[in-house]
Amino acid sequence: MSGAKDDLTKKLHGISRRDFLVTSVAAGTIALLPRWVRAGSAEPYRIGVCLPTTGPGANYSARPIKGLPLIAAQINKRGGLLGKHPIELYFRDTQTKPDVGAREARSLILNEKVQCIIGTWSSAVAMAIQEIIHEHKVLHLAATSNSSKIVNENYTPYSFMFGPNSRMQSGATVVAVAEMIKKRGWNKFVTLGQDYEWGRDSQRVFVSELAKAAPEAKLIKALWCRLGETDFSSYITAIMAMKPDFMFGAIAGKDNETFLQQAKAMGLLKKVAYPGVFLPVTELIQQAKTLPRGIIGINRCPFFANMQYPMMQEYMKIYQAKFGKDDFPDDFACMYFDALNGLDQAAAKAGSVNNEAMRKALTGATIDTCRGKLKFRECNNQLDCPSYVGEVANSKEWPIPVFDPKTLIVVPGDKVWMPSCDEVQKVQKKRS
Amino acid sequence: MNNATKRGFWLRLYQTYGLTGPVSLVLGVAFLLVPLLPGEFPTIVAAEILILGLFAMSFNLIYGYMGQITFGHAAFFGVGAYSTALLMRALQSPVGQVGYLDFFLSLLIAMPVSALCALVVGYFCVRLTGIYFALLSLAFGELLYYLVFSWYSFTKGDDGIQGIMPPGIFSEVVNYYYLVLIVVAGCTVLLWRITNSPFGYTLRMIRDNQRRAVFLGINVRLVMLANFVLAGAFAGVAGALWGPFQRSVSPFLLGWVQSGMAVFMSLIGGAGFLTGPLVGSAIYTFLNAYITQFTVYWPLTIGLIILFLVLYLPGGVLSLLDKRLSPLKHHDYLPEDAAPEAARSGESS
Numbered sequence: 001m002s003g004a005k006d007d008l009t010k011k012l013h014g015i016s017r018r019d020f021l022v023t024s025v026a027a028g029t030i031a032l033l034p035r036w037v038r039a040g041s042a043e044p045y046r047i048g049v050c051l052p053t054t055g056p057g058a059n060y061s062a063r064p065i066k067g068l069p070l071i072a073a074q075i076n077k078r079g080g081l082l083g084k085h086p087i088e089l090y091f092r093d094t095q096t097k098p099d100v101g102a103r104e105a106r107s108l109i110l111n112e113k114v115q116c117i118i119g120t121w122s123s124a125v126a127m128a129i130q131e132i133i134h135e136h137k138v139l140h141l142a143a144t145s146n147s148s149k150i151v152n153e154n155y156t157p158y159s160f161m162f163g164p165n166s167r168m169q170s171g172a173t174v175v176a177v178a179e180m181i182k183k184r185g186w187n188k189f190v191t192l193g194q195d196y197e198w199g200r201d202s203q204r205v206f207v208s209e210l211a212k213a214a215p216e217a218k219l220i221k222a223l224w225c226r227l228g229e230t231d232f233s234s235y236i237t238a239i240m241a242m243k244p245d246f247m248f249g250a251i252a253g254k255d256n257e258t259f260l261q262q263a264k265a266m267g268l269l270k271k272v273a274y275p276g277v278f279l280p281v282t283e284l285i286q287q288a289k290t291l292p293r294g295i296i297g298i299n300r301c302p303f304f305a306n307m308q309y310p311m312m313q314e315y316m317k318i319y320q321a322k323f324g325k326d327d328f329p330d331d332f333a334c335m336y337f338d339a340l341n342g343l344d345q346a347a348a349k350a351g352s353v354n355n356e357a358m359r360k361a362l363t364g365a366t367i368d369t370c371r372g373k374l375k376f377r378e379c380n381n382q383l384d385c386p387s388y389v390g391e392v393a394n395s396k397e398w399p400i401p402v403f404d405p406k407t408l409i410v411v412p413g414d415k416v417w418m419p420s421c422d423e424v425q426k427v428q429k430k431r432s
Numbered sequence: 433m434n435n436a437t438k439r440g441f442w443l444r445l446y447q448t449y450g451l452t453g454p455v456s457l458v459l460g461v462a463f464l465l466v467p468l469l470p471g472e473f474p475t476i477v478a479a480e481i482l483i484l485g486l487f488a489m490s491f492n493l494i495y496g497y498m499g500q501i502t503f504g505h506a507a508f509f510g511v512g513a514y515s516t517a518l519l520m521r522a523l524q525s526p527v528g529q530v531g532y533l534d535f536f537l538s539l540l541i542a543m544p545v546s547a548l549c550a551l552v553v554g555y556f557c558v559r560l561t562g563i564y565f566a567l568l569s570l571a572f573g574e575l576l577y578y579l580v581f582s583w584y585s586f587t588k589g590d591d592g593i594q595g596i597m598p599p600g601i602f603s604e605v606v607n608y609y610y611l612v613l614i615v616v617a618g619c620t621v622l623l624w625r626i627t628n629s630p631f632g633y634t635l636r637m638i639r640d641n642q643r644r645a646v647f648l649g650i651n652v653r654l655v656m657l658a659n660f661v662l663a664g665a666f667a668g669v670a671g672a673l674w675g676p677f678q679r680s681v682s683p684f685l686l687g688w689v690q691s692g693m694a695v696f697m698s699l700i701g702g703a704g705f706l707t708g709p710l711v712g713s714a715i716y717t718f719l720n721a722y723i724t725q726f727t728v729y730w731p732l733t734i735g736l737i738i739l740f741l742v743l744y745l746p747g748g749v750l751s752l753l754d755k756r757l758s759p760l761k762h763h764d765y766l767p768e769d770a771a772p773e774a775a776r777s778g779e780s781s
Contacts, residue, residue: 093724128592128680154594
C-alpha cells in the first residue's frame with residue numbers, strides 16, 4: 001500500500017520525498033566541498049559559438065546550430081574532454097556585423113569565461129574576432145568563413161581553419177575545369193563577374209591560372225555586372241549569342257541565386273556549362289526541386305562524398321536520429337563536427353585543456369575527421385582538406401540532388417594551397 | 433528660506449540648466465564609477481555607450497535641433513573611423529605597434545576629414561528639406577559605403593581593417609575607457625555651448641518655422657550647412673574612438689543600419705534633449721550587450737521597445753522625467769535671480 005502511495009506521489013510530483021531528500025543532501029554536500037576537490041572531476045570546458053541567426057548568414061548557420069549540441073552531447077557521454085571536462089556551449093548572434101561579433105567575443109571571454117570560440121559566418125566578422133581572441137589568447141576554430149586572409153594576411157597562431165579557404169576553393173575550380181576541358185574538348189569560354197574588387201580578383205586569378213593549366217581554352221569575352229544586379233537578361237542573351245563551351249562566374253551570394261534562376265528560365269544552362277557555382281548541401285536541400293540538373297557545383301564538405309568514413313557515418317546517424325531521415329547535415333554542420341572533434345583530439349594529445357597546450361597540440365596535428373585523416377599545415381593552421389566539384393544529378397541513394405559520383409572531382413587541399421611556407425609567412429601579419 | 437532652497441541642489445540645477453544639468457551630472461558620476469564594477473565587460477559596454485552616445489548626439493544636432501532627419505549620418509562616423517584606422521596603419525611599426533604621438537594624431541585627423549566630407553555632402557543636402565533631405569543624405573551615405581566597400585587597394589574593401597591597437601597604457605580597457613570618457617565629456621560640453629548659443633537658437637527657429645527665419649534675414653542654407661558640418665565633425669570624433677576600441681573597422685560602420693542606430697537612440701532617450709541620445713545609447717547598448725546573452729531575438733526586442741515608445745512615449749524616456757519636473761521650473765518658488773537663466777536654457781523646446 002505504502003509502495004503504491006510512493007508510486008502515486010512520484011507520478012504526481014515527478015520525484016518521491018525520499019529521492020528529494022537524498023538528492024538535496026548530495027547536492028548540498030557537493031556544493032560545500034572546496035573548489036579544489038571538485039575541480040579535477042567536473043570543471044567544464046566552455047565554448048562560445050558565434051554565428052548569425054539573423055541576416056544573410058542565418059541560412060548557412062541553422063544546421064551547425066542544430067548539430068553542435070548533438071556533437072557536444074556525444075563527447076560529454078564519454079565525460080567530456082579528457083573524460084572529465086564536459087563541454088558547455090554558449091551561442092551568440094553576431095548579426096553578421098564585425099563590431100557586434102567583436103563585442104560578443106569579448107562578452108563570451110570575459111563573462112562566460114570561454115576557452116574557445118567557434119565561428120563565424122562572414123570573413124569580416126571572423127577577422128574582427130581574431131583581434132579579440134589573439135589579445136585574450138583564446139582558441140578560434142573557423143568553420144564557415146573561409147577567406148584565405150584568416151590564415152594568411154590576418155594570421156594568428158590561435159586560429160584554425162577547418163574548411164578549404166577561398167584561395168584553395170578557387171584553385172580547385174581551376175583544377176576541375178582544366179580536367180573537364182581535356183575530357184570534353186572545350187576551347188572557348190566567357191566570364192561574368194561582379195564589378196568590384198572581389199569579382200575582378202576572382203576572375204583574374206581564374207583566367208591566369210587556367211591559362212597555365214589548360215592553355216587551349218581561350219577567353220572570348222569578360223562581362224561585368226554591378227553588385228546587387230537584379231536583371232541578368234542582357235548578360236544571358238549576350239553569352240548565348242557568343243556560344244561559348246563554358247562560362248566562369250564570379251558572382252556571390254544572393255546575386256548568384258538570382259542569376260541561376262534567370263539563366264535557367266532563359267535556357268542558358270542547357271546550352272552553356274557553368275562550372276564552379278558554390279552549391280553547399282544547404283542549397284541542394286533547399287533547391288532540391290528547382291536546381292538545374294547538370295550544373296557543375298563546388299562545395300566544401302558534402303556528406304554524400306564521405307560516407308565511407310566512420311566519423312561521417314556516426315554523425316549522420318546521430319543527426320538523423322534527432323532531426324529525421326529527411327534532414328541532412330550540410331557542409332557547415334559537418335565542418336563544425338570536425339572542429340569539435342578536433343578539439344577533443346587535441347585535448348587528448350595535450351593531456352590538458354589549457355589553451356596554450358591545446359594550441360600546440362593542434363598546430364601541425366593530424367586529426368580524424370568526417371572527411372578522413374587530415375593534417376593542419378604548421379605555418380598557418382590551415383587544414384589540408386579537399387574541395388569537391390561535380391555535376392548536380394538526381395540520386396537513387398538520397399532523396400535530394402547530389403554531385404554525380406561519376407563526375408565528382410575531389411581536389412586535395414595541398415594541391416591548391418600556397419606552395420611554400422616561405423610564401424605564406426611573407427604575407428602573414430607580424431603580431432606583437 | 434524659500435521652497436527652492438528646501439528642494440536643494442537638484443532643483444536648482446534643473447532650473448538653471450534644464451534636464452541637461454542633472455542628467456549630465458548623474459551620468460558623469462555613474463560613468464566615472466563604472467570601472468569599479470567587477471570584471472572588464474561593464475567597462476567595455478560603458479565605452480560603447482559613450483562612443484555611440486556621442487555619435488547619436490551628433491545626429492541629434494540635425495534631427496532634434498534642425499528638424500531634418502538623415503539616414504546617412506553613419507557615413508561620417510565611418511569616415512572618422514577609417515581616417516584614424518588608415519593613419520594608424522600607416523604609422524604602425526612592423527609588429528603593429530603605434531607611438532602615443534602618432535595615436536593622438538590619428539585620432540585628431542578624423543574630425544577635419546569627417547567635417548570636410550560633411551561639407552561636400554551637406555552642400556547638396558541642405559538645398560532640400562523633409563523626405564528629400566532624408567533621401568539625399570541616405571543616397572550619399574550609401575555612396576560612401578560602396579566606395580569604402582569596393583576600394584580594396586585603399587580601404588581593404590569588405591574585409592575591413594584589423595589590428596588597430598592603441599599604444600601602451602591605452603591597450604588596457606580601463607585606461608582607454610577614461611580617454612573615451614574625457615573626449616565624450618568634452619564634446620558634450622561643446623555641444624551644450626553650441627546648442628545654447630545664438631546659433632543653436634537659430635537652428636531651433638529653422639526647425640520650427642523656416643519661412644519666418646528667412647523673413648528675418650537668416651541665411652537658412654548657410655546655418656543648416658554649418659550645422660551639418662558640425663554634426664559630421666562630432667560623428668567623426670566618435671568614429672575615431674571606435675576603431676582602436678574594437679581593434680578593427682569595417683564598411684558596415686558607414687551603412688544605413690548604423691545610421692538607424694542613431695535614430696533609435698535619439699528616439700529612445702528623447703530627441704528634444706541634448707543628453708537624450710546619450711540616455712538612449714545607454715538603454716540601447718546595455719540591452720544589446722546583455723539581452724543577447726539570453727536570447728538571439730535582439731531585433732524583436734528592440735522592435736518592441738521602439739513600438740512602445742512611439743505609441744506611449746513619443747518624446748523619449750527623458751520627456752517623462754521632464755513632464756514630471758516641468759511644473760517646478762516656472763513655479764512661484766523659483767528664485768528670482770534664477771528665472772532669466774532658466775528661461776534662457778530651456779533645452780531645445
